[in-house]
Amino acid sequence: MNAEHTSLLSLRVSVDYANQQGVLQDVCLELKRGEILGLVGQSGSGKSTIALSILRLLHMKKGVARGLINFSGRNLLDLSEREMRSLRGKEIGLVLQSPLSSLNPVLSIGKQLREAWRIHAEGDSKLCSDVIAQTLSSVALPHDKDFLRRRVSQISVGQAQRVLIAMAVLHHPSLLIADEPTSALDVVTQTEILDLFRKLNQKLGIAILYISHDLLSVGAICDRIAVLVAGKIVEELPVTQELRTTSCAYLQQLSGFIRTP
Amino acid sequence: MLKRIAIRMAAIVVTILIGLLVSATLVRMAPGFDSDEHQLDSRLSADTIAALKADKLANRNLLSFYATYIAHALHGDLGRSSALGTPVSELIRQRAGQTFRTCGSGLALGCGIGFLFAFATGIARASGLDLLFGSIATLSLCIPIAALALIFVLLRVPAGLAIATVIYPVVYRYARNILVRTLSMPHVITALAKGSGPIRILICHIIPVCAGQFLAIAGISVSLALSASIAIESLCGIPGLGQLAWQSALARDLPVLVTLTALIAVVTILANSLSDLVPPTVRSQGS
Amino acid sequence: MKVARAIAVAVLLVVSLCALFAGKLSSPDYAFQYREVPDAAPSSAHLLGTDDLGRDRLSRTLYGTRISLSLAPIAALISISLASLIGGLAGFLGGWPERITMAVTDLFLCLPWLFLLLIARSLLPLNAAPLTSVLITFLTLGLLGWAAAARVICTEAREFRTSDILLQARATGQHGWRLLTMQFVPRLRPVLFAQFLISIPVFILSEANLGILGMGVAEPLPSWGSSLRELESFSSFSGEWWKLVPFTLLVLVVVSFQVLLSREEISL
Ligand SMILES: Nc1ncnc2c1ncn2[C@@H]1O[C@H](COP(=O)(O)OP(=O)(O)OP(=O)(O)O)[C@@H](O)[C@H]1O
Ligand SMILES: [Mg+2]
Numbered sequence: 001m002n003a004e005h006t007s008l009l010s011l012r013v014s015v016d017y018a019n020q021q022g023v024l025q026d027v028c029l030e031l032k033r034g035e036i037l038g039l040v041g042q043s044g045s046g047k048s049t050i051a052l053s054i055l056r057l058l059h060m061k062k063g064v065a066r067g068l069i070n071f072s073g074r075n076l077l078d079l080s081e082r083e084m085r086s087l088r089g090k091e092i093g094l095v096l097q098s099p100l101s102s103l104n105p106v107l108s109i110g111k112q113l114r115e116a117w118r119i120h121a122e123g124d125s126k127l128c129s130d131v132i133a134q135t136l137s138s139v140a141l142p143h144d145k146d147f148l149r150r151r152v153s154q155i156s157v158g159q160a161q162r163v164l165i166a167m168a169v170l171h172h173p174s175l176l177i178a179d180e181p182t183s184a185l186d187v188v189t190q191t192e193i194l195d196l197f198r199k200l201n202q203k204l205g206i207a208i209l210y211i212s213h214d215l216l217s218v219g220a221i222c223d224r225i226a227v228l229v230a231g232k233i234v235e236e237l238p239v240t241q242e243l244r245t246t247s248c249a250y251l252q253q254l255s256g257f258i259r260t261p
Numbered sequence: 262m263l264k265r266i267a268i269r270m271a272a273i274v275v276t277i278l279i280g281l282l283v284s285a286t287l288v289r290m291a292p293g294f295d296s297d298e299h300q301l302d303s304r305l306s307a308d309t310i311a312a313l314k315a316d317k318l319a320n321r322n323l324l325s326f327y328a329t330y331i332a333h334a335l336h337g338d339l340g341r342s343s344a345l346g347t348p349v350s351e352l353i354r355q356r357a358g359q360t361f362r363t364c365g366s367g368l369a370l371g372c373g374i375g376f377l378f379a380f381a382t383g384i385a386r387a388s389g390l391d392l393l394f395g396s397i398a399t400l401s402l403c404i405p406i407a408a409l410a411l412i413f414v415l416l417r418v419p420a421g422l423a424i425a426t427v428i429y430p431v432v433y434r435y436a437r438n439i440l441v442r443t444l445s446m447p448h449v450i451t452a453l454a455k456g457s458g459p460i461r462i463l464i465c466h467i468i469p470v471c472a473g474q475f476l477a478i479a480g481i482s483v484s485l486a487l488s489a490s491i492a493i494e495s496l497c498g499i500p501g502l503g504q505l506a507w508q509s510a511l512a513r514d515l516p517v518l519v520t521l522t523a524l525i526a527v528v529t530i531l532a533n534s535l536s537d538l539v540p541p542t543v544r545s546q547g548s
Numbered sequence: 549m550k551v552a553r554a555i556a557v558a559v560l561l562v563v564s565l566c567a568l569f570a571g572k573l574s575s576p577d578y579a580f581q582y583r584e585v586p587d588a589a590p591s592s593a594h595l596l597g598t599d600d601l602g603r604d605r606l607s608r609t610l611y612g613t614r615i616s617l618s619l620a621p622i623a624a625l626i627s628i629s630l631a632s633l634i635g636g637l638a639g640f641l642g643g644w645p646e647r648i649t650m651a652v653t654d655l656f657l658c659l660p661w662l663f664l665l666l667i668a669r670s671l672l673p674l675n676a677a678p679l680t681s682v683l684i685t686f687l688t689l690g691l692l693g694w695a696a697a698a699r700v701i702c703t704e705a706r707e708f709r710t711s712d713i714l715l716q717a718r719a720t721g722q723h724g725w726r727l728l729t730m731q732f733v734p735r736l737r738p739v740l741f742a743q744f745l746i747s748i749p750v751f752i753l754s755e756a757n758l759g760i761l762g763m764g765v766a767e768p769l770p771s772w773g774s775s776l777r778e779l780e781s782f783s784s785f786s787g788e789w790w791k792l793v794p795f796t797l798l799v800l801v802v803v804s805f806q807v808l809l810s811r812e813e814i815s816l
Contacts, residue, residue: 057453059386060445089456096454102447106469115465116455167455272655403802405753406662407760408795411779480658488662492757496780507761510666518670522663533658 008033008175008207013067015049015058015231023049023063024231029209033174036201036208038222038239040215046231047211048097051177054209055094056084072174090120093168093206095178099160103152109163110148116167135166139196158189162196169200176200177209182217194221269534273527278331280523285330342509342517349520352505360501363494364486367424372482374425375432376475383440384463391437398430407492414497423497427489428482435478439471446470473539483532487525556804563801567617570610578607579768589790596790599778603768609794612770616752617801619686624747626690628697628740635698636736639705650702656695664692665754669763681766685758689751697743704739708732742809749805756798772798 009031015024024046031037041047052058053065056076069076071092076084088094096102104112113132114125121128136143139162152160161181168176178197182190198221200206212218218225219239227235341348382391401409406427413423443449444467452466468475490503498504502521509517566573574595582594586602596605638649668688676684708714708731717731752772758764759773760780767774775794 052450055454057450060450060453062386085456085458087456088454092454094451094454096447096451098447102451104448104452104466104470107465115452115457115461119456119461164451167451268651272651276655399806400799400803403749403753403799403806405756405760405773405776405798407757408776408779408798411760411776415779484658484660488660491662491666492761495761506663506666510670510763513670515667515670518663518667522659522667525663526659529658529660530655 006033007031007070008035009054009069009071009209011050011054011067011069013050013053013065013069015046015053015063015065018062022231024053024065026067027228027231027233029226029233031175031207031209034201034205034207035224036197036210036222038218038225039209039211039228040213040218040225041228043213045228047213047228048179050228051094051179051209051211054177055088055092086120089116089168089173090171091173091175093171093173093176095161095164095168095176095181097179097183099157099164100152102164103160105152108149108151109155110145113148113163113167113170116170120171131170132166135170136163138199139163139166140192141166158185158193161185161189161193165193165196165200169204169206172204173206175207175209177211179211180213181210182212182214190217197221265537266534269530269537273530276526276530277523280519280526281331281334282327283519283523285327342514345514349517352517353502353521353524356500356502356505359499360487360490360494360503363420363499363501364424364483364490366421367489368428368479368482368486370421371425371428371486372432372479375429376436378429378433379436379440380463383437383444384459394433395437398433401426401430406489407496410493410496413493420493420497420499423493424486424489428485431485432478432482435481436475439474439478440467443467443471473536476536476539477533480529480533480535484529487529552807556807559800559804560808563613563797564617567610567614570607570614574607574610575604577604578611578770579603589788596793600781605790605793608770609775609797612772612775612794613797615682615765615770616755616772616798619682620689620748620751620755621744623686623690623693623751624744626687627693627747627751628744630691631694631697631743632701632736632740634694635701636705638698639702640709640732642706642709646702646706650699653695653699653702657699661692661754662757665689665758666763668692669758676766678766678769681764682769682771685755685764686751689754693747693751693754697747700739700743701736704736705732708735745805745809749802749809752798752802752805 007030010029012026012028013024014022014026017023027046027050029037029039029050039047039050049058049063052061052063054069054071054076056065056069056079058065065077067077071087076087079087103109107115110132113136114128117128117131121131132148133143136147141147141159141162147155155163165178165181168178181197182193185193194217197208197210201208201221210218210222222239224236224238226233338348338350342352345352378390378394381387382394409426410423413420413426448470449462449466452462457466487503490501491506492503493499494501494503495507502525506518506521509515509521580603582598582602582604584602586598587600590597594604594606596609599605599608634649635653638646665688668691669685672684672688673680713731713735714727717727722730755764755771756773756776759771760776762777764773765771772794776798778791779795
């Protein structure tokens with residue numbers, strides 16, 4: 001079996017919100033197993049909308065998705081809510097845009113991580129704490145009791161971002177959707193997080209849909225890039241070594257795509 | 262949290278003091294204070310008149326008047342009704358149980374229905390339900406409480422239900438808005454993306470986050486219920502504190518009215534401090 | 549939603565016009581007692597019948613509407629002025645004046661308002677002349693209704709004090725009075741207007757409550773509150789629909805205000 005080349009996710013969707021029509025218009029994306037696909041686009045072009053539509057969570061924002069979302073051979077739009085629930089967090093992980101508000105302010109970090117584990121796994125609490133400790137150290141976070149007892153208000157943005165990532169990869173999903181995971185971070189922390197993604201991709205073979213408007217970071221880790229402008233994919237191109245090294249020309253080219261229409 | 266509670270306690274003490282001072286002043290300035298018109302009132306017994314007289318003799322001096330008034334109040338003697346001659350504390354004691362029952366049942370029912378409907382529309386996201394409950398709530402908010410009481414007397418509906426009708430729309434509106442706001446918060450989407458089911462979302466990710474705000478709503482509805490009890494008890498002829506307030510207002514029996522209001526204020530302040538029991542970080546995140 | 553707002557505006561307009569031309573639409577003598585036809589059903593002489601003293605109900609309703617609809621906004625104006633004075637000053641000064649004002653406002657807001665209203669109302673003479681009673685009633689409402697608005701205005705003023713606009717304006721050399729009139733007042737205007745609109749139905753309802761409880765506008769002056777007292781002697785809903793007209797009118801007007809306000813979400 002040539003897992004390298006089979007398609008993991010292929011989608012073709014249109015999305016309307018209750019008070020805004022045509023937010024996505026026939027957007028097509030392909031993601032192979034183990035690949036990192038960068039999705040870039042201006043603010044408001046619909047990147048987060050794509051992320052939510054893959055997990056079928058658009059109804060939380062009063063949105064409707066039509067079309068086809070093929071994930072390892074199944075159309076997600078046809079699944080029942082129950083089947084979908086068993087997929088979320090297990091097969092597909094999601095890291096949302098704003099780390100601090102994406103964690104529950106009332107519950108401790110440890111409790112939220114344990115919850116994420118228990119939803120999809122049986123087993124005693126020993127196993128649970130082991131997995132959590134292991135995952136936390138893989139995202140370079142402490143895993144002592146004191147840290148696990150903290151709440152969001154007591155950790156930094158970068159730490160919250162990592163907690164979210166750890167929570168999303170707890171079950172080694174085959175797809176991780178990261179929505180602007182570096183936008184709130186300083187340059188050093190950004191680099192660390194990017195390294196982390198590369199490691200997760202190489203070690204665990206997790207395919208990543210990396211959403212960002214930061215072209216530099218996208219160029220640094222992605223295999224391919226899709227450019228979204230006002231709800232349409234206007235360009236898809238592979239990132240070659242050459243592009244990476246001459247990042248200036250590359251930036252110009254990309255921003256050219258974004259600006260043209 | 263401790264600081265907030267301290268502030269509330271200070272507010273309660275200040276309210277009680279203001280209430281006592283105002284009612285003491287009113288007693289002193291009341292028309293009958295210096296004259297002895299009570300002696301002409303055939304409804305009062307000789308004993309009462311003697312007691313009133315003794316009170317007055319002791320009260321000539323301004324400072325000692327306030328001092329004795331407050332000292333008496335601290336011993337549970339809240340003065341006498343100027344219209345009835347009965348001790349205020351006795352009047353209040355007689356009627357508190359009735360009000361407690363009507364307001365309590367009304368509060369329980371109103372908050373219950375309000376929160377239930379809010380959860381129904383918030384979770385189910387059915388815009389039809391929302392429109393229906395919302396319109397009922399708006400309509401009930403647009404009817405004067407007293408008119409509502411009259412209508413309910415006509416329909417022979419129990420007073421608790423009338424109070425519930427006053428409370429439900431407020432609870433429903435606030436709770437619904439809070440729920441909708443919380444539901445669209447990112448941490449709920451994160452929890453959903455982890456694969457949590459609706460019940461777990463509700464119990465772990467929505468209710469704890471809203472708890473402070475929900476308690477605040479409950480606090481507000483206590484004040485509302487007590488206000489409503491004036492209109493409802495007086496118009497339905499229920500012998501409770503609300504009726505007492507109304508009767509003493511009509512008779513301009515200010516000592517009773519002011520003391521009663523100070524007491525009620527303490528109750529509402531306590532009810533409104535309920536939300537202070539929840540750590541404030543939670544609430545600031547919610548709003 | 550637009551349709552609903554348009555209907556609300558139309559209702560308010562029609563009702564105000566009717567109140568304005570009350571004398572033309574009905575007999576101008578709202579207090580005259582037609583002794584021979586007390587408690588009458590509608591007829592060509594009395595379109596809505598007469599009350600138990602034989603007074604023309606239509607005329608009383610229209611004149612009552614005139615009183616309630618004109619004095620509630622005046623009371624709202626009083627309370628908004630008071631609120632902007634208190635809230636604006638507190639928010640603008642910041643520090644302990646703000647904290648104390650906020651604490652007092654909070655305290656005021658969690659007190660049961662009907663009790664306060666009763667105290668304030670019974671401090672003043674109950675058997676005053678009818679005209680005085682009207683003024684007393686609405687003045688009391690206006691003077692007691694400032695707390696909620698003061699809170700909102702204080703928050704707004706605080707935001708303005710700490711905002712960059714102020715810094716920017718200072719940087720361009722504006723100061724003092726000019727800053728207040730050029731920057732602060734225009735910014736506050738929508739908030740003040742919204743609070744003004746919110747207060748009107750509140751005062752209409754409060755007056756009705758006081759009126760039904762017998763502590764509002766004194767007879768023989770009509771107001772919505774005193775018209776609603778008739779509900780007390782009302783025995784069934786089906787038989788005498790004309791007695792419900794003042795009630796319906798009041799609810800209609802308050803609903804219209806609510807519809808107009810529904811965009812300004814009243815938040816906790
Ligand atoms: N709940 C909603 N209701 C209506 N319209 C929405 C809603 N959420 C987003 N939109 C609209 O959909 C479009 C795409 O939004 P989306 O959040 O997907 O953008 P984005 O690419 O993620 O932007 P950013 O880079 O700022 O995160 C925007 O034009 C936005 O106005
Ligand atoms: Mg986004």
